[in-house]
Amino acid sequence: MVKKILFRFLIPAVCIFAIYxxxxLYLRYSVVEAEIEKVEVAKGDISVMFNDVGDIAPKNMVEVRSLVSGELIEVLAREGDRVKKG
Known part of the structure; x- marks a missing residue:
């Protein structure tokens, strides 16, 4: 009687549990391959451009004044020109 119960219920239950x-374990350790998109690499320029709205203010501000007072008669250099002392 005990052998009948053992063969009919316990052994199939152990087999089903082992399969489960x-x-x-198979699901846990199986490797899933990720989809990879291949692209061709080429040299080129990267342009970065953005639009923004707001006020622009300098970090530092300097006021330039002459040490002497007087009237300016002639300007011999333009803005942005390189000049030498003398």
Whole structure:
């Protein structure tokens, strides 16, 4: 009687449990390949451009004044020209 119960219920239950545990391990350690998109690499320029709205203010501001007072008669250099002392 005990052998009948053992063969009919316990052994199939152990087999089903072993199959279930094996399947769980298979799912845990199976490797899933990621989809990879291949593109061709080429040299080129990267342009970065953005539009923004707001006020622009300098970090530092300097006021330039002459040490002597007088009237300016002639300007011999333009803005942005390089000049030498003398």
């Amino acid at each position: 545990c094996g399947y769980r």
